[in-house]
Amino acid sequence: MTELTRVNTDREIATMEKTLVIRNLHVNVEDKEILKGLDLELEKGKTHAIMGPNGSGKSTLSYALAGHPSYEVTAGEVLFEGQDILEMGPDERAQAGIFLAFQYPMSIPGVSMANFLRSAVNSVRRARGEGDMRVPEFRKKLTERMAALKMDRSFMGRYLNEGFSGGEKKRAEILQMAMLEPKLAIMDETDSGLDIDALRVVSDGVNTLKGDDMTVLVITHYQRLLNYIKPDYVHVLMDGRIVTSGGPELALELESRGYDWVRAEFAVPA
Amino acid sequence: MEVRSVETPTLGISRDAVARLSERLGEPEWLRERRLTAWQTFEATPTPLMTDEEWRRTDIRKLDFGSFNVPIDAPASYEPESSADHRNGFTQIADGYVMEHRLEPEVAAKGVVFSSLSDAATTHPDIVQQYLGALIPDSYGKFASLANALAAGVFVYVPAGVEVELPLQASFTLSQEGSAVFPRTLIVAERHASVTFIDRYYSVDADTASLSVGVAEIFTGEGAQVRYVNVQEWGRNVWNFMAQKHRVERDGQDRNLNIALGGRFSKANVEAELAGSGANCEMLGLFFGDETQFFDAHTLQDHASPNCFSDLLYKGVLRDTSRSVFSGLIRVRPGSQKTDAYQTNRNLLLSDHARADSIPNLEIEANDVKCSHGASVGPIDPDQLFYLQARGLSRRDAERLIVDGFFEPLITRIPLEGVRERLSAAIDAKMG
Numbered sequence A: 001m002t003e004l005t006r007v008n009t010d011r012e013i014a015t016m017e018k019t020l021v022i023r024n025l026h027v028n029v030e031d032k033e034i035l036k037g038l039d040l041e042l043e044k045g046k047t048h049a050i051m052g053p054n055g056s057g058k059s060t061l062s063y064a065l066a067g068h069p070s071y072e073v074t075a076g077e078v079l080f081e082g083q084d085i086l087e088m089g090p091d092e093r094a095q096a097g098i099f100l101a102f103q104y105p106m107s108i109p110g111v112s113m114a115n116f117l118r119s120a121v122n123s124v125r126r127a128r129g130e131g132d133m134r135v136p137e138f139r140k141k142l143t144e145r146m147a148a149l150k151m152d153r154s155f156m157g158r159y160l161n162e163g164f165s166g167g168e169k170k171r172a173e174i175l176q177m178a179m180l181e182p183k184l185a186i187m188d189e190t191d192s193g194l195d196i197d198a199l200r201v202v203s204d205g206v207n208t209l210k211g212d213d214m215t216v217l218v219i220t221h222y223q224r225l226l227n228y229i230k231p232d233y234v235h236v237l238m239d240g241r242i243v244t245s246g247g248p249e250l251a252l253e254l255e256s257r258g259y260d261w262v263r264a265e266f267a268v269p270a
Numbered sequence B: 001m002e003v004r005s006v007e008t009p010t011l012g013i014s015r016d017a018v019a020r021l022s023e024r025l026g027e028p029e030w031l032r033e034r035r036l037t038a039w040q041t042f043e044a045t046p047t048p049l050m051t052d053e054e055w056r057r058t059d060i061r062k063l064d065f066g067s068f069n070v071p072i073d074a075p076a077s078y079e080p081e082s083s084a085d086h087r088n089g090f091t092q093i094a095d096g097y098v099m100e101h102r103l104e105p106e107v108a109a110k111g112v113v114f115s116s117l118s119d120a121a122t123t124h125p126d127i128v129q130q131y132l133g134a135l136i137p138d139s140y141g142k143f144a145s146l147a148n149a150l151a152a153g154v155f156v157y158v159p160a161g162v163e164v165e166l167p168l169q170a171s172f173t174l175s176q177e178g179s180a181v182f183p184r185t186l187i188v189a190e191r192h193a194s195v196t197f198i199d200r201y202y203s204v205d206a207d208t209a210s211l212s213v214g215v216a217e218i219f220t221g222e223g224a225q226v227r228y229v230n231v232q233e234w235g236r237n238v239w240n241f242m243a244q245k246h247r248v249e250r251d252g253q254d255r256n257l258n259i260a261l262g263g264r265f266s267k268a269n270v271e272a273e274l275a276g277s278g279a280n281c282e283m284l285g286l287f288f289g290d291e292t293q294f295f296d297a298h299t300l301q302d303h304a305s306p307n308c309f310s311d312l313l314y315k316g317v318l319r320d321t322s323r324s325v326f327s328g329l330i331r332v333r334p335g336s337q338k339t340d341a342y343q344t345n346r347n348l349l350l351s352d353h354a355r356a357d358s359i360p361n362l363e364i365e366a367n368d369v370k371c372s373h374g375a376s377v378g379p380i381d382p383d384q385l386f387y388l389q390a391r392g393l394s395r396r397d398a399e400r401l402i403v404d405g406f407f408e409p410l411i412t413r414i415p416l417e418g419v420r421e422r423l424s425a426a427i428d429a430k431m432g
């Protein structure tokens, strides 16, 4: 009886669509190995959280997934919707539907938010064989999405992230996500620098976007964000590997007990 | 525009060409004499060598004055410049000859003069004699004396207190490959006058080398406001030399912008003299090199009076194996207290083989001044590039957006939409 249930569950998991499958991923930064054989599977439409202490490799993972050239993959594979993406450039990955909300977004002087967003939206559309979005349609969508994120219209004339406060940058990242409608959204410490009101607005924005299709990978080292963006699964990243995974309760446990017990239990070198 | 290799009569760069040109343009005797004197200086002045400090990084060994022809008549036909821009006046000068000219009658009625220099020498001899060559005399150098001998161009005079509302524009074109042209602009804005002027140099790419040696002298009177924009879009095989000098009187304001995109070689000297207390000068420059292009910008902020302000910003982008040299001097003369002078040169390299040299200089002979200079040369920040690529932009589009942003503070200063749009298209073409 128990046996039978297990088989069913396994089959269910096996047939469940995986948005992302990472196997044995090794990543070097400046010739130093940071990710040391990381395995992770993300289920389509689910929200996964990665938690881990500072310096454990969370941002390294997100940059490697987005295709940053300084993050060198030395072994392993990354399948996005069944397709290996490691040979793809960062633009192709974005066009395929991967979006990274940066922990530290770059500012680009002289390039207005509006101009940038139009370029981004149309680049993705063109790659999919769709024509440029018509200007009225773009405006309408932008106005709606900005309103949802409680962003003032004046943002559009400002230069991309130039002189933005920490909170404004994070909101702008989520706005980009809302405009690009990715299949996989990776959010690297989106909660840092946000006060509680901003956190709520940003989380509402993400929750609205999630729907059935978008898979979300939330990276954080605080449990706080997970009160607003509720994860289906929580994974712990330490010393370049996922050392344990569980449900939302794992985040609460980490919050109350810290990481030392994980280190002890899963024999992670300190 | 068709590039034709024959048709109109030409002579080599020679004394004969100077005399024939002056005659063809119907100029008064005094101007003809000035030209011939300038020719003598040209002949007596040695070609600059790379051992001269100003020419240390600027190689003109392949320039052969003997290889160019001076058109001594108007071309048989020309391609009119089409533009929807709103302007108070426009002139098109092909190979040195006025092909098209208009000035709004209501602007002319205010006493504004906008005509060819040759005509102005007859209609307004006193003003032209007083100002022509006053800032750039023959002694300025080999190229300036050649221009003083052979240049033809436009004259703008704005009487005291008159405001010219919409820009005036001159387009200088070169229609025969292998020829030499000498664009010239003289602008005199009297006390409290105001005017915006745009010079555009344009030709199509050609196989045979051509030469352009231009001069511009811009006088901003007391409390006057002058905006001057020069857009250099010569074809790929043009040697471009340009001397441009601005003089700003008490409380006057001169804002100039020099854009250099074309030519195989381009050397522009842009100098401003802050001649009266409270004078103000903004000096902006933009250049974009690709393939084997070479750009040299040599600037001077000459503070000859107290309480003056000058602010210079030159920005360049270089691709392929293109090169640039920027050398800028802030000079504060004795007694020019309370000077505020700033100089910035920024260069973005889009290839490992492009190169930009930046040589700032200060020469300060007063003790109560605020001066600063800064320069940078470097590639696009790879993290900026990655950020844009991570939003789906191709590397090329990401670079284009960063370059646009880099130039944005300068491009917004161009007062004509048509000129802005053409520039944007030219930058797009240069991005490959």
Ligand SMILES: Nc1ncnc2c1ncn2[C@@H]1O[C@H](COP(=O)(O)OP(=O)(O)O)[C@@H](O)[C@H]1O
Residues within 6 Å of the ligand: A029, A030, A034, A052, A053, A054, A055, A056, A057, A058, A059, A060, A061, A070
């Ligand atoms: N660009 C980089 N250059 C040098 N070292 C880096 C770089 N990015 C990350 N590292 C190093 O990799 C390790 C993991 O960093 P990171 O992935 O940023 O961790 P986290 O996001 O979990 O705090 C750290 O030791 C950090 O110093």
Ligand SMILES: [Mg+2]
Residues within 6 Å of the ligand: A058, A059, A060, A103, A188, A189
């Ligand atoms: Mg991080």
